[in-house]
Amino acid sequence: MTVIYKFLADYYDSLNNQDLINIYVKQITKRKKKGNIIDLGGGTGALSIILSEKGFNVTLTDIENEMLEVAYHNAMQKEQKLNLFIHNILDPLPEIYDCIILSTDVINHLKTKNEMxxxxxxxxxxxxxxxxxxxxxxxxxxxxxxxxxYEMFQEGDDTFKWTINHGEQPEVIIHEIKTNDDTFLLEELLYSVSEFKTMLKLSKLKVVKKIELEERYIFIAKK
Incomplete structure (x- = not known):
């Protein structure tokens, strides 16, 4: 997984889902007016920067240093300060946060239900x-x-050919992204609403709001 995101770091901003970002901002600011937020796997920082502009103290993590380098420059351009560090969501977090974000189907990129x-x-x-x-x-x-x-799009001098197919297991989908010179494969695991609720319950978390979009669900959970 990491190789593709190293490659995509320079293009990631153009792939951001602004409608999804807007929903996150609305839901977070309805519940919190200030405090410490951590944006896990937050890529190049599009959501984190907006929340920083609204006065939150924001920590942005990603598994790839290349993503964080782009996020740093994006934040500097907006005159915002983000706390940046490399982190894998399978590792413990260092402190208690007022709000924890895991956006843009980051959870689906984990390899097994046990990892989730x-x-x-x-x-x-x-x-x-x-x-x-x-x-x-x-x-x-x-x-x-x-x-x-199947979709084809152009970014700079690079042409991307993106296909999605089912994997061998019913819960797996496989993204194949071909560029001018390389081919990358990326798997995602898809589970049902009830399965995610069960996992959250095992972590002693409960869903307080569910938002249904065409492509995804958003859960808001508390202890």
Whole structure:
């Protein structure tokens, strides 16, 4: 997984889903007016920078240093300060946060349900009773309808050919991204609403709001 995101770091801003970002900002600012936010796997910082502009103390993490380098420059251009560090969501978090974000189907990129459970446990351990956890995950029914999927787009001198197909297991979808010179494969695991609720319950978290979009669900959870 990491190789593709190293390659995509320079293009990632153009791939951001602004409508999804706007929903996150609206839901977070309805519940919190200030405090410490951590944006896990937040890429090049599009959401983090907006929240920083609204007065939050924002920590942005990603597994790839290349993503954080772009995020640093993006924040500097907006005259915003982000706390940046490399972090894998399978590792514990260092402190308690007022709001924890896991956006743009980051959770679907984990390799097994056990890894997802471990990530939720780590997040729960970084929350108190006033903390809010907001994340989204892909809808299997949506991808069942559109697969096989094909799209081609241009970024600078690079042409991207993107296909999505089912994997060998029913819960797996495989993204294949071809550029001028390389081919990258990326798997995502798709689970149902009830399965995600069960995982959260095992981490002693409960869903307080569910938002349904065409492609994904957003869950807001608390202890």
């Amino acid at each position: 459970q471990k990530a939720f446990n780590n997040i729960a351990n970084a929350m108190d009773t006033k903390s809010v956890f907001i994340f989204d995950f892909l809808k299997k029914s949506f991808y069942d309808k559109i697969i096989p999927y």
